[in-house]
Amino acid sequence: MLxxxxxxxxxxxxxxxxxxxxxxxxxxxxxxxxxxxxxxxIPAVMKLIPSETLRNMAFMLEEQGYWAYFGIxxxxxxxxxxxxxxxxILGSLLIAREADNRTAEFLFSRPISRSRLFLTRWGAxxxxxxxxxxxxxxxxxxxxxxxxxxxxxxxxxxxxxxLGLFVAAVFTVAxxxxxxxxxxxxxxxxxxxxxxxQLAIYMxxxxxxxxxxxxxxxxxVLPIETGTYPWASTISFAAxxxxxxxxxxxxxxxxxx
Amino acid sequence: xxEVHGLQKAYGEQKVLKGIELAVRDGEVFGFVGPNGAGKxxxxxxxxxxxxxxxxxxxxxxxxxxxxxLRKPLEARLRVGYSPGETSLxxxxxxxxxxxxxxxxxxxxxxxEGLSLMERLSLPLHKxxxxxxxGMKRKLLLAQALASRAPVLMLDEPMEGLxxxxxxxxxxxxxxxxxxxxxxxxxxHDLSSVERICDRVxxxxxxxxxxxxxxHDILARASRTLHLTLEHEIDxxxxxxxxxxxxxxxxxxxxxxxxxxxxxxLARLQSLPIVGIRDGSGxxxxxxxxxxxxxAPDHSTFEEIA
Numbered sequence: 001m002l003x004x005x006x007x008x009x010x011x012x013x014x015x016x017x018x019x020x021x022x023x024x025x026x027x028x029x030x031x032x033x034x035x036x037x038x039x040x041x042i043p044a045v046m047k048l049i050p051s052e053t054l055r056n057m058a059f060m061l062e063e064q065g066y067w068a069y070f071g072i073x074x075x076x077x078x079x080x081x082x083x084x085x086x087x088x089i090l091g092s093l094l095i096a097r098e099a100d101n102r103t104a105e106f107l108f109s110r111p112i113s114r115s116r117l118f119l120t121r122w123g124a125x126x127x128x129x130x131x132x133x134x135x136x137x138x139x140x141x142x143x144x145x146x147x148x149x150x151x152x153x154x155x156x157x158x159x160x161x162x163l164g165l166f167v168a169a170v171f172t173v174a175x176x177x178x179x180x181x182x183x184x185x186x187x188x189x190x191x192x193x194x195x196x197x198q199l200a201i202y203m204x205x206x207x208x209x210x211x212x213x214x215x216x217x218x219x220x221v222l223p224i225e226t227g228t229y230p231w232a233s234t235i236s237f238a239a240x241x242x243x244x245x246x247x248x249x250x251x252x253x254x255x256x257x
Numbered sequence: 258x259x260e261v262h263g264l265q266k267a268y269g270e271q272k273v274l275k276g277i278e279l280a281v282r283d284g285e286v287f288g289f290v291g292p293n294g295a296g297k298x299x300x301x302x303x304x305x306x307x308x309x310x311x312x313x314x315x316x317x318x319x320x321x322x323x324x325x326x327l328r329k330p331l332e333a334r335l336r337v338g339y340s341p342g343e344t345s346l347x348x349x350x351x352x353x354x355x356x357x358x359x360x361x362x363x364x365x366x367x368x369x370e371g372l373s374l375m376e377r378l379s380l381p382l383h384k385x386x387x388x389x390x391x392g393m394k395r396k397l398l399l400a401q402a403l404a405s406r407a408p409v410l411m412l413d414e415p416m417e418g419l420x421x422x423x424x425x426x427x428x429x430x431x432x433x434x435x436x437x438x439x440x441x442x443x444x445x446h447d448l449s450s451v452e453r454i455c456d457r458v459x460x461x462x463x464x465x466x467x468x469x470x471x472x473h474d475i476l477a478r479a480s481r482t483l484h485l486t487l488e489h490e491i492d493x494x495x496x497x498x499x500x501x502x503x504x505x506x507x508x509x510x511x512x513x514x515x516x517x518x519x520x521x522x523l524a525r526l527q528s529l530p531i532v533g534i535r536d537g538s539g540x541x542x543x544x545x546x547x548x549x550x551x552x553a554p555d556h557s558t559f560e561e562i563a
Contacts, residue, residue, distance in 0.1 A: 002361075004358075005347060005358050008354075101345055102343045102345035105342075106345075106359075108307050109305050109307055109339040110359070256302075257307050
C-alpha cells in the first residue's frame, strides 16, 4: 500500500521524467547521421569553444565515434543531468513532502516502524528514478540500429549500472536531507545547486579532477568497452549511498512530527 | 486502558508537557480539554511515538494485553486507532483507497466496517479527497480510526468541523465503541460533546493537568447559575446578598451565580417578585470559563494547590 500510495503521488512526475529522458536521447539519435557525416570537422569547430573540457569530449567523439556520442548523450547528459535532477527532486520529496503537506502526523501514526516506512519509500523512490533511466538506455541501445549503429548490450548496461550508482548516491543524499527538512523542495535545491557547481568545476580542466562529474565522464565510461570497469568510482558511490542511508535512518527514528 | 505517569516533553527551551498523570479505564469515554496550545495534541503524539517524549511512562492496551508504549511504539500503534488533529490528507487518493491505506498495517482492521462507517457518515466512497470539505475529512479520519478495531481510540478534535447530524452520529459511534470495551480518549474544544458522552474529563493548561474527574462530579462542584425574570424593575441594592453570590443584570432580568445548595438559595430568593426562573447551571462551559477565563487563577496558583 505504501508503494501504491507513493506511485499515485509521484506518477506525473515520473512520467514527465521518462518523457524528458526519451526526448533527450531520441533527438540525439535522430541527429547522429548528420553529425557522423561531419565528424571530422568537429575538432576544428570545437577549437572555437573556450572550454578545454568540451574540446576533450569532441576529440573523443571523433576518435571513438558512436560509443562516445552515446556516452555523452545518454549517460553523461541523461544520467548526469536529467536523472540527477529527477533523483534530487524525488529524494527531496521522500519525507519532507509529508512534513510540508502536514500528512506526516497521519503517516507516522500508522502501525509500521519508521525504518521500514523509510526504506519502503526509499526503495520505491529509487525504482522511480532508476527504472525510466535504465529503460531509456536499453531503448536507446535498441534504437541505435535505426541509424546504422550497433553497440554491445552488455557494455551499454554495465555503463548504465555505473551511472545508476551515481544517480542512487544523489537520490540517497537528497532523501537524507529530506529527513531533516520541513520544506519539500529545499533538499532538491541544495543538491541540484551543489551538482551544478560540480558541473561548473568540471568544465574547468585544471579543476576537473575535483568534480564528481569526473567519475562519470567519458574517461571512465569508454574504457568499459575494453573491460576496464571504474571500480574506484563505483565503490565511492556505494559508500556515499550507504553512509547517507545510515544517517537518514538515524534521523528518521529520532525526528518529531 | 491508558496509564500515563510523569510524561514530559520540551521543544528546545519550551516545556510543552510538564509531568502528565492520567489513567483511563477500559470501556471509558475520556475527554481531554484545554485551550489552544495547552499541549493536547503534543500529548497524543507523544503517546503514539509520533513525537519523542523526554521522560515518563505510558502503558496502554486492553484487559491483560497491555504494553509499554514508549519502549514499543510500534506495538502501541497497533493497539490505537488514531485520528490526528491535522486534516491534511493525500489529495490524490479516493476515499476508499485512503481507507485501505490507513488500515493496511492493522492486524485487527475491518475494511468492510470502515466502508460501512463511511456510508453511515454520508461520505462518497469513490471521490478523491481533494474534493472533500474539512468536515468530510474529519469524518473519514474518524471512520478509519474506528475501523482499525484497535482496543484504544485516540482522537484529536474528532468533532471539529462536523455538522450537528454528523456530530450526533459520531457521538453515538464513540459511545458504542466504549460499550464494547474499547477505550475512547479524545481531545476537544466542543464541550457540549464532552459533556454528553464522556464519563470523565481532564483539564489541561500549559502542559499540566489541572483537574480530572467524573463529568457529573465536576458539574456538581461548579458554580451554579439562575436566570430570574422579575415582575417589575428593581435596583441592585434591593437584591439579597450572601458570600459567594454574584448578581449580574438590570431592571427585570438578573443572573445569579451562587455556590450554595439550590434549595437553600431558592429559599433566600422568596422576597423577590419572581415571575420566571431558569436554571442555567451545571454546564461544562462554565467550568471551562472558571478554569481558563480572565478570572481564572494563574498557573502558579494551580501548582501551589497541586
